[in-house]
Structure formats: structure tokens, C-alpha cells
Amino acid sequence: MLNKVPEVTLIFWIIKIMSTTVGETGADYLAVHVGLGTGLTGGIMAMLLGGALLLQLRARAYVPWIYWLTVVLVSVVGTQITDALTDGLNVSLYVSTTVFAVALAAIFATWYAAERTLSIHTIVTSRREVFYWTAILFTFALGTAAGDLATEALQLGFRLGVLVFGGLIALVTLAYYRGANPILTFWIAYVLTRPLGASLGDFLSQAQQYGGLGLGTIMTSAVFLVVIVALVAMVSVTTAQHRNGSVGDEA
């Protein structure tokens, strides 16, 4: 089995940040504007995620459109889990942030105990893939809870949010260059890109009277979706070329 996940490149982070925005606004659009309600929307999204995960687990190699479709849907479902706890069950964001952080740590501990590695470059067995996607689901849930907590408890707002989360990512990068663990810094950055992506999406979509650019959620999501599709198409072409050019050397 070939490594089933992409190399971490510039395009990787751009698509990751943008899928966060699309994940949040897309689900919101179905629930409120289309009027399906949060329960039905959640059910539909969980089913779609199940289908995408099945495709991803069955694929023999890394297929960009399947991988990124799964990430977008994990983003939607991860966000919905946090929202259901906060809005539906009135769970405090302090509690959910703590619980998700502990759960994520437990997932990494189990993953390490079973595999003796957390390397994202060796997702080459089905069991590692399940650990990988479970961890990703919880990074989105944690990122949503921690991001909302920062917005509400600290009253950051999305403009200050972009500054703070962008700054934290810069700090994590600095730590990486100073010799911090590459796997650890990768996952911390992965969690932080969730609130960064959400703040960025809010900044583009919110009305000017609130300090946004006033593009609206529909326009913002549509633009991001088009960019994601274009980038994934581009990655698909280079992946295919790479695979044809150097058989067996696919990383």
C-alpha cells in the first residue's frame, strides 16, 4: 500500500484553511437558508462523510479529490459536533475545549502505542488511516471549540482572531525551526488553521458595518470552493505525472 496522504506543501495548507471556511458556511447554509434544520443537515453530512471515508479507505493510493472531499466533510462534521454540544446541549465551551484536547491526546497516545510512530508520511495501512482520520476529526472539533471560546470568552472577534491565530501559527513555525518535534508542530498548526480559516472566512463574508469585507457567506463559500476545486485539479495532474515519472517512488 502506498502512502495515502499528501505531502505537506503550500497548496496543502491553502486547501486546508479554505476547506474550513467552506465546511462551516456550507453546513450553515443548508441548515438555515435551505431550512433543513441542524439535525437533518447533520445526518446528511455524516452520511456523506461515511461515503467519502469508504472511498478513501478503499483507494489503493493517494487520490487528491477523494482525500480533499473527505477533509471538507470532516471539517463540516467536526464543526457540527461542537455546535451540537454548545447550542443543543448547552455544554460550556471551556468544557468542550478541554474534553476535545484530552480526547485528541488520547487518540495520539493510542495511535503511538499501537504503531510506534505518529508519522504522517507513513499512512500505509488501514489501521493507521483510521487513526489519521479520527485525529483529523477531533482537530476540527477542538479547533471549532477553542476558536469559539476565543471569540466569546475573550471577545476576540474575527479581525483580531486572524491576527492572533496567524501569529500563533508563526510561533509554532519558529518552534519548528528551533528543533521542536515536527509531528507535534504539524498537529498544533493543523488545529490552529481551523480558527484561522473560520476568522478569515468571517472577515471576507461579514458586512462592512461589522468590520468585514461584505462579500456574504454564499459568495465567500463559492469563491473558496472554486479555488479548492482548481487547486485539487492542479494537484491531481502533478500527482499523476509524478507517479508516471517515477514508479514506486510515490511519497
Added chain:
Amino acid sequence: MKHSWIALTAVALVATGAVAVTYFMPVAGAVSQAEASAGLGDISGFRKIVVDTAALVDKGDLAGAKIRIKDLETSWDEAEAGLKPRAPSQWHAVDKAIDGALSALRDSAPTVAACKKALTTLLDTMDSNGTHD
């Protein structure tokens, strides 16, 4: 791997820079720190929809009221990221009152009395947590 970290930092810094530029520019209608104690600030646009809905309920037009209050649901939801950080607890109070009005009007057998009560509660909640002209 190293290369991608440089790239991620570049993305983060460009985004941060773009927002930083606007952050320090004055925003028309935005609440300043001093005004923040006035709760959510001017929410007259949302209040107008509630007044319209209440007028329809008074006329006995519950179906029309149900359609009109959908405008409140969508516009309130779209403004969440902008409004909530101004005053989170006030936002939640109004949000809860909106939910009450929505469920009264969307009840399988809605009554004028229950809708009126929910809309009156909503108007009171809006008036004690925000301002309007």
C-alpha cells in the same frame, strides 16, 4: 517539510497583514470600546422584522408571519460572527428569544396568543440588549 513550513508562515503572514491593515482603519458604524457597554449596539434592522411579524400576527395572518420571521432567522445567522463578539451574553439572550419566536410560529398548530407572547418577549429582549432609533 521545511519548505512547506515557510509556505504556511507566508500564508499566515499575508492573511494577518491584510487584516491588520483594515483592523486599524476606522470602521463605519462599528462599536468602539466605550460603546461596547451598550450591548449589541444598533440592532434596529432585526427589530424591524420582529415588528413586521407582530403586525401580521395581530391581523391573524400566522402564515405570513411565519414567512416574514424567516428573514430574521437568516439575517441574524449571517451577522453572528460580527455581532456576537460585541456582547456574547447579550447575543445569546436575544438568540434564545428568537428561537422561542421561531418555534411558536412554526408549531404544527400555532396560536395567535402564543405567537404574540413570544414576539413580545423577543422585542423586550432586543430592547434591553441593543439599541435602535
